[in-house]
Each structure stands twice: as C-alpha cells, then as structure tokens.
Amino acid sequence: MSWGKRLKRILPYFVMYGVAFLWVIPILWMADTAFKPESEIFQIPPKWIPSHFTLDNVRRLFAEWPFLRWLLNSLIVSTMVTFGSLIVSTLAAFSFARLNWRGRDVLFLILLVFMLLPWQVNVIPLFFTMTKFGFLNTYQGVALPMMAMPIGVFLLRQFFINIPKDLEDAARIDGCSSFGVLMRVIVPISRPVFAAFGVYMFNFAWNEFFWSMICLRKAEMVTLxxxxxxxxxxxxxxxxxxxxxxxxxxxxxxxxFLILRRQIIRGFTLAGSGMKG
Amino acid sequence: MWGKFGHFLYRHRNLEGILYVVPFLGLWGVFLAWPVGYGIYISLFDWNPLKGSKFVGLANYVQLFHEERFWNAFANTFKFAGMTIPLIIGLGFLFALMIWGWGRSRRGTVTVQSILFFPYLLNVSIVAIIWKWLLDRDFGLVQHTISRIFPSAPVFLTDPAWALPAIAFATAWWLAGYRMVVLQAGLEEIPKELFESAAIDGARPWHQFIHIIMPLIKPSLLFTLVLTIISAFRTFGQVLMMTEGGPGRASEVLALYLYWVGFDYFQVGKAAASGVILLVLILILTLIGVRLLGLKSELQ
Structure with missing residues (x-):
C-alpha cells in the first residue's frame, strides 16, 4: 500500500478522534478539578494528574448546601412538566390533527407564531401573574408556564396527521367516540413520538434557567x-x-445518557425533524 | 351515559374539537398569551404597582432609543448572534458531514457522536461554570495553553473585544451537537442511489456536495437556522454567569439588560418595552430566515 493510500485510510480516524478529544476536554477538566486538592487547583501550569484525589469538595457541597434538595426539586419540576405537557398537548394535538372545527387553522397559526417567542418577552407580566396567584417559590409556579409551550402540540400533531384515516374509521364503525379513537387507536401507535417528546421536554425542564431563576427565590426551592x-x-x-x-x-x-443513548439521540432527532415536518 | 354524551358531542362537532383544546389553551392563555399582551400594555405605562401607574404612551420606547446603554445591548445582541449562529450551524454541519460521510463502517463512530452531542444535555450553568474556569485569567487550562502558544493572546473574558467571542464559542461547544444530530438525520434521508449515479457520471465530491447534498439538506438547515436564531437572541444564562455583561458593559446583551432594568432597577415599564422590541426583532428575523431560504411551506 502506498503512503498516499495509507494516509487516506487513517486521516478520517485522525480527524474524528481529534475533534472528539478536543470536545471532551472541558468535561474531563471539570471532573478533574472537582477531585483536586485546593492547592493544586490553583497551580501554574495547570496539572492534569493531582498528587492525590480528594472528596473534600464533594463532601462540602453536600454538607454546606441543600444540594440533594435541589436535585429533588429538579426531579419534581421536570416530571410535572413532562407529564403535564404530554397530557394537554396530546389532547390539543389530536383535535388539531383529526377533528374539524371552525377557527382551528387560525388558532394553530397563532400558536405557531407564539412558539417562536422567548421567555424574556413575557417574563415581567408572568412574574406579576404568579405573584397574584401566590405561585412564586412553588413547583407549580415554575412548571405551569413550561407546560403551556406549544411545541408539543406541533410535534404530536405532525405525527397524528400521518396516521391513516382507515384506522380511525374502523374504530368509529366499532362504536368508538372521538375519545375512544384517541385512546385506543392514536395513543397506542404513538409511543415512539411520546417517548421522543418526553425526552425533549424533560431535558428542557431539567435545564431551564431564566424563568426558574426569576420564579424561585428561596435557596431550598431552587432547581439545579x-x-x-x-x-x-x-x-x-x-x-x-x-x-x-x-x-x-x-x-x-x-x-x-449512557444507558439510553440511542433513544435520547433518536428522540432529539425526531423532535427536531418532526417540527420541520 | 357516556354513549349519550358521545352522541351529543358528535352532533356538535365544533364544540367537540374545542373541548380537547381547552386544557392546553387555558394554560397557554394564562401563562403565555396573556402575559405577552399584558407586557405590551405595561410598556405604555410608568408602571408602579405600589404608588399607582401612569399612562405615558410611547415614552418608555423614546427613553430607550435615547439611552446609550440600550443601544450597546442592542448592538451586542447582534454581534453575539453574528458570531454564534455561524459557529453553531457551521460546526454542527461539519460534524454531521463527518459522521455521515466517514462514520459508516468505522469503529468508534458512536463514541465520537456521543461525545459531540453530550454537552447539549448539560444545563447552561454547568456550561458557564466549565468555561469560566477554562478561561480563568490565571489558572484556566484553555487560557493558559493559548497564552503559552501565542504570548500576545488576550485574556479572553476580561478583554472588551474578546468576551463576547469567548461566550459565543462556549455556546457553540454546548449546542453544536444537537444541530449535528438533526442535520445528520437530514443527510441519512438522502437516497444513496443519487450518489451512486452521480459517481458513475463522474461527479466529483465537491459537485455532489453542491448539487445533491445542499438542495436536499435545505429543510433541515432551515429548521436549524430558525432554532439557532431564536436561541441566540434570547441568550442570557451564559453571559450572566461568565461575565455578568462585563468587562464594563462589553458583553451585555438585550436579555441581560432587560433582566437588570426590570428586576434590579424595577423600571418595569422600560423593561417591558425592551421585551417588546426583542419580540419584534425575533419575529422579523425568523420571517426573513424563512423567506430567504424560500421554504415557507416547509414550516407547516
């Protein structure tokens, strides 16, 4: 084999691993610093391998801060958001995709525009609204606005629309009401898209920062x-x-991610390509 | 009983359809739509819940347009978007091409893809903490390494000209993986036969890229672009945690400006007005993005 050919074979590996290596350094460095003794964190030049590993930082984190409580808060809020939005979005998406009613398409277009809006646009009035309801510093205060995001309606509608009409007609003939059609026909075959949307929504709520910071002002109520x-x-x-x-x-x-890597990446891909339709 | 109810609904189909939308619409109306309208309303007032508000018309907007700090934040938002959008999409697309083109039948592809995607799953605080530490002026790994190679390199986070680019890069590290995954799916959808017949006709890889890949990846690129525009213009957490808008106000973006005016200085009317401006800005840019790529139908 000539050198040119050999290079051509090795080059892709070289580039791919090189990029991945650069990309993972920040994460490795974070882990490295977390277990370093203080004297070696502040050392020039920076050193990868510490003289000894220490759990002191992690211990102080749990001893001096309500870190477990934050974890629990995040878990509660993300679960509420995921299931809440899954339920309301499924009902709404079903109606937008499979039922005919006056004003449907106009309303859908309005939702489309609202999907593009960032938190910053409505955060101040939202803050007043929550104050009025007494929802500041509560789980429902953080979670409810996230459940109201139209993205799930879009994603699920896109999927529901492509389900063959024959399935629905067969169920109708068997005496199913529209709710029966939804529960017995649509929901069972939509599991993959529910999973995808669930992953997307859970991750969104788990990482949400702006609204959470404004709504949660007590140290023991905040999310991670x-x-x-x-x-x-x-x-x-x-x-x-x-x-x-x-x-x-x-x-x-x-x-x-390590356990469900394939499902997570597929979920985000589906959420991504589902929206572009 | 349910049968009767079902029959009633069947006869009133308009009502039935609306009934399903009500739970969502209630939440959406109270927590999203109403606040947006209310925000526009507030922006016309010298708002003070305690002493009473005074209608001032467009005075808040006029005040904003005469304020240097607002224009600084406005310009910074565009500068940041101008840097971070090409970075995120460019890197995401390159990664997607790399995995799609080289990845098949090569060992380690899954690992590479996972590593590139994983930062997206971290929250903005983690990303900001990591990068602030990597760029620490005295002890940061990246700062130190770059300064060693280029002795005249700036101290990124404390240099007015370099703070925003540094945050833009950290943001690209965070988000490029998601773009990669979406674009990669778009690439997988291109029929393989197209490339085979092109190769038989003697089309070089570059021509295949221009004539096959680009036209067919356009919908995915459009979606990615819209997603990235929106996220760039509402950037907040990274800036707050990495520089707090500094040094001086060199990295203060609109979202951060709004936060401080509204929640630190309690100039609620003015903050609401800047929120409305941000809203208009995002709507215009998204529409331009959709138009430019000539793919309006594909959004629906």
Missing part, C-alpha cells in the same frame, strides 16, 4: 441550574466547590 448559580455567586473563587457542584449536577444526565 439556579442552585449552581447560587453556588457560583457565593464563592466567586472557590473553584473546587463550584466545579464539584457542576460535576455532580451533570452526573444524572451522564448516567441517563
């Missing part, structure tokens, strides 16, 4: 992203503790 902000704000320079926090906060995502 906001908790990390508190951690950073309290100790600008205690990098050992801050990075231990970031590291532990990324472990759940990492664990779930």
């Amino acid at each position: 992203p906001v908790g990390l902000k508190l951690l950073q704000g309290a100790f600008e320079i205690d990098y050992g503790l801050i990075l231990a926090g970031a590291f532990v906060a990324s472990l759940p995502s990492l664990a779930v």
